[in-house]
Amino acid sequence: MTSPILSIVIPTFNRASYLKQTLENLRRELPTVAAGTVEIIVSDNASPDDTPTVVSAAVADGLSIRSIRNAENIGSDANIAQVFNMAKAPYVLILGDDDVLVAGTLSFLISTLQKETYGVVCLKSYGYDSDLLAEHPGGHGKSLVFEDSGDFIAAIGAYITLISACVINKGLLGDIDARQFCGGNLVQVHLVLKAALSARQNLFYTGYAVACKRNNSGGYDFSKVFVEELGRILDSYVADGLPRSGIRKFERRMMFGYYPYYLLRQRQNQTAGLNDTYGRFSTRFGNRPLFWIWLAPILKLPRPLSLLWGSLTVAVGRSLSGDFRRGLTFLQKQFLR
Template sequence: MSCLTIAIPTFQRAKYLDICLASLEKNMPQTIQDDIEVLVIDNNSQDNTAEIIKKHQISMNIRYIRNKENIGPDENFKKCITKATSQYVWIFGDDDVFFPTTLENIIDILKSKETIGLIHLRAKNFYDDADILDYHVQTFSCIHMASKENFVAKIHTNITFISANIVNKEILLKTINLKDIPNNNLGQMYWNIICILKSDLNIFVTNEAFGARQFNSGSYNLCEVFGKNFIDMLYFINLKYPISSFIEIYIKRLLMFYLPANIVRIRNGLSKVECKGCFKILYTKYKFRIYFWIFTVPAMILPKKIALFIVKQIEIILKKKNS
């Protein structure tokens, strides 16, 4: 029986799914094929997704499930969990790509460690396929983090990034009912946090372990999703599972860097994400938070080129600190 299910939810992106599956086929050696289940759940695409699946099924074992109707992205993500047959589930974006040796490293971790709650993988962002043609992952460098607060702080908003997190399905389904999770584009954040909470072993992989295609997500409002819904979801989880320490970590980091940096990128035309009504949304939630006034508000009102220069300098400092 496989120990890892790679579950790929997809809808109307046959072109990118083709590239994704080709990278999986290329980078899954025969020695670990029995350890991996490949599952694609199609949310009723009307393009040539089914043809792409058939093409790759010639040389790779793929379970293909096509929904009779579009059930929305949240429910499709949940279906990836319920339909997976392995203990560990890696929901992988249909426009992201696999790197050489990543799968061998992951299987080695899963087979050599005691029960793991969550494995977090860093992504290598790319804009064009040529950017990652020769990228190669060496042996994984892993941090085994006993402190759940430190683990959450290190992942931060990437707790919402499906391709960056491998979860323990057994822990998840023993703890929660997926039907109880709101459909607000952040359901994966709920089950990722539960897996972290319910395990004494969570692993942060410091390597850039897969390719994440940039500027390809559907449009959403940054401040609505990450300024409001993100925090609301944390408070919702907190009703059943005490995570008040997590909430304070997230709010501080959101207001100090994540929201300001992304607001500045949007103002400079470097992101497809929207930022309508930003001040009004954030003021309502954070008007009594000093970090809002010191860091977030200046990102909205400073001349955009000056604000971008400041963000880039901060990113350089952070990169040196984390290297």
């Protein structure tokens, strides 16, 4: 029997309809790779909806799934860690229950992982609202191989935080227990960093390979997790070989092309905590001119001006960070709807 090369592990809670779509997509893609090369695991975090029925139906339709259902909700971090620990293959993709692999991605992954050894293979993603095929940005990608872990982390930017974007070489991590990283909503970042720093090379595929349901998560403070906690995690890996220059490049990319959108959303929605957000950003980035020029105006200008400036920074930041199509799409949605 063929040993699996890739474990696709899916932590899920109370999103049966999205999980159904994700599993149906995997059932369509599995015939594109050799039998036995992929294992699928679902960890149901005590969902009160039809999740058990969805999993059972997928199995009845011929999809081989190892599944576990928690007796009670153990939290998203612990559920992610649990299902990662269950994986038997050398490579693991933690796939969000509302995310879908674009057609051809699975065969690309298996082919790539069979040819070379990588610490992390990062896949570019895109957000969609209703039709993942019609909303695909298009274009073609290429595989970029990095031998410098700092350059790799800087290149993938925010994708380090997206569970569905990073295939992790678990084989390089020994008998690691992912539960040790629970508590900050970024279990996957620790795993990506450890694998990337342990490998001779890492790969970033620049084609849009993962479709992610847009604005479908929450329950956390954005700046606390993606500025304060993420910064703390990055700093903690300097002792393990992550160069500070790589962290600076990574954070410059985040400030320019990632953070503007979420700050703009906060101003658009007029959500509370603006002062806390400003405090966390200024504490981490206050000594960098880019923060004051690019981000601070979104937080501090009068709302009409901040929305205008924020829209500009999102469009320009995405376009000049290699996401021209997403930048153009954003402009169309903001001003041509």
